[in-house]
Amino acid sequence: MLLSLTDVEVAYGAVTALRGLSLEVDEGEIVTLLGANGAGKTTTLRTISGLLRPRAGELRLDGRPLSTIPAHDLVALGVSHVPEGRRVFPSMSVRENLLMGAYRDRRHTREDLDRVFALFPRLSERIGQAGGTLSGGEQQMLAIGRALMSRPRLVLLDEPSMGLAPMVVQTIFEVIAEINHDGVAVLLVEQNAASALRIAGRGYVLETGEVVLSGTSASLLSDDRVRQAYLGEDLTPTP
Template structure:
């Protein structure tokens, strides 16, 4: 069953249109990657799903409900979590305070969700009283992901999670995304490391100049000679 359905989506920023008729689907529990060259509109798709762009036409449906035009604070209540590429933690707050902010829409902090996040990311529990701004880039990325999981979303949106990470941390980050998906959370990821993302995902989309160019399983896209040559460096 389709959890997220994006159909013929036009979107951008102000009067500037970036996306031109984009189609995309994520089924329940699926792991889907969006790859493509810089400026292709990959992050704009992600932001559009979360209500952060100017909607210009088409449809965005989540769990059968039209969500285009809704504000992010409304979309999050439907079961969508979002981790932006940059500025994704509150640097002056502690780790635990950041996680609690992930459940700000609730009357009380669900302790079981906090325990689940700490079990998934033990370093966060070790540093629960540390200011987020003093943590390493990899630790901040884990914190941002943990905060997005505080409401136990059905779909997790990840925008360039490997950006800025040291090479030895990239595989660990992907392993953690695999584990989140393995526990039943659907994942939609935009990723600069296209080869690694396609190795791990169920399906992938290649965007070029704000429009769909290819759609297939991750394995098939990796085996597509034209995709490898034009978008994966050979």
């Protein structure tokens, strides 16, 4: 098992955000986290990437405990985090933003830049442009590209389609599938539950910091609770 969380509890002061959370991500699979705003999805990703510390429970990567490892050292272990809102460096160029993703190891920079530009040709066209002047979709491409520059084994993606035009969303999901096809595991938080479940192998549904449902994507897509709450289907019986 690549990543495992067991009975993880996280709090913001007196407010408990995650309660006994357990989940797993295996090598080379896509797993999605579903849930309403405030369910604990972003907190889960931030805890895995070391930005938050658990109050209880265990996080392990390849069986190695993660709870005491600094966030910047997790990159060297193969974990990359693409946060909600992109968080690109606005005054730095596209190229400089991408190079920040490779700050720990510059041995394969040219090869990795070529890979990112193959996935996102638009970034190659804007290589000298400041990150803050890019469109929202281009900034999302840049954020994902920056994460890939560290050659991760696991990418944490937080709401990659938020606020983007449908055509751009399609591109982003195609790239996620391609990244995964290359052997990178993905833990995906996504408001577009239908799209997330179509590319993921498994999923977990969170409510108020707890897993209330889990299973294969096919089983979740056919579950009435998921269909009504996250896929927008009206299952009210017709009189």
